[in-house]
Amino acid sequence: MKIPRDNDLPLLFYGVPSGCSFGSIVALEWLGRPYRLCRIELPEVVSSDAYKRINPVGETPAMRTAAGDFIRESLAILHYIGAQDLDRGLTFAQGTPAFDRLNQVLAYLNTSLFDAYSPFWYAVEHDLEVTEKKVLTDYGRAKVRKAHADLEAMMGDQPWLLGEHRTLADAYFIGIARWNEYQQVVDRRDYPNLQRLYDQLEADAAVVFAHAIERCEPATSAGGFMGEIALEKVLEELSCMA
Numbered sequence: 001m002k003i004p005r006d007n008d009l010p011l012l013f014y015g016v017p018s019g020c021s022f023g024s025i026v027a028l029e030w031l032g033r034p035y036r037l038c039r040i041e042l043p044e045v046v047s048s049d050a051y052k053r054i055n056p057v058g059e060t061p062a063m064r065t066a067a068g069d070f071i072r073e074s075l076a077i078l079h080y081i082g083a084q085d086l087d088r089g090l091t092f093a094q095g096t097p098a099f100d101r102l103n104q105v106l107a108y109l110n111t112s113l114f115d116a117y118s119p120f121w122y123a124v125e126h127d128l129e130v131t132e133k134k135v136l137t138d139y140g141r142a143k144v145r146k147a148h149a150d151l152e153a154m155m156g157d158q159p160w161l162l163g164e165h166r167t168l169a170d171a172y173f174i175g176i177a178r179w180n181e182y183q184q185v186v187d188r189r190d191y192p193n194l195q196r197l198y199d200q201l202e203a204d205a206a207v208v209f210a211h212a213i214e215r216c217e218p219a220t221s222a223g224g225f226m227g228e229i230a231l232e233k234v235l236e237e238l239s240c241m242a
């Protein structure tokens with residue numbers, strides 16, 4: 001059996017605290033293939049010139065693939081992970097109605113749900129007048145409510161976002177949906193299908209693992225996690241290869 005060298009393993013650069021990279025960690029765990037992680041602190045490290053060598057737009061997640069290529073943007077990374085093994089059922093063959101539906105739900109999560117929380121993060125990170133803050137958060141609240149209502153209807157009473165089986169969409173959903181715990185924008189119990197999905201995911205071993213990784217607590221992987229590597233080390237390797 002060929003033992004993979006560290007550099008042959010996909011490497012996910014994930015943002016903490018509470019980055020949307022969470023979904024990519026969950027997807028990697030569900031995939032079950034060897035991978036490594038590189039922790040990036042938000043907002044300091046992610047905006048540094050050093051990290052911009054990994055992702056020029058200064059955002060997480062980013063991924064260095066097993067072939068050494070860099071992929072940025074959650075959806076591109078999630079699709080890369082899913083395509084590693086179609087038999088895992090995290091995604092579907094491109095060109096099929098199932099793939100198109102998955103892509104549609106992922107795009108909704110990546111735009112409408114993700115973006116709905118942006119006004120709240122902006123309000124937390126900037127010094128605003130009371131009235132400015134109110135306008136911003138009222139706008140955000142309307143967007144978060146709409147996104148929850150839309151997703152509730154999209155999901156219906158099926159067990160997972162796409163139907164009978166968990167997919168990349170569920171992995172990505174949980175990383176964003178948990179932002180409501182900090183911002184308390186909606187009461188998720190008003191959206192019973194989403195609450196059921198949320199509870200089911202929070203009990204999932206990959207989600208428990210991803211929380212532990214974010215908190216630097218002992219984390220039990222399904223087997224794929226091969227350890228963390230520091231950004232400095234990755235950059236050193238890049239310099240040696242240049």
Ligand SMILES: N[C@@H](CCC(=O)N[C@@H](CS)C(=O)NCC(=O)O)C(=O)O
Pocket residue numbers: 015018019020021042043046047058059060061072073074075110
């Ligand atoms: N369109 C990007 C957005 C990525 C993004 O905004 N990531 C956040 C964390 S969730 C980030 O790294 N922000 C930089 C910062 O906080 O300074 C994607 O979907 O991957």
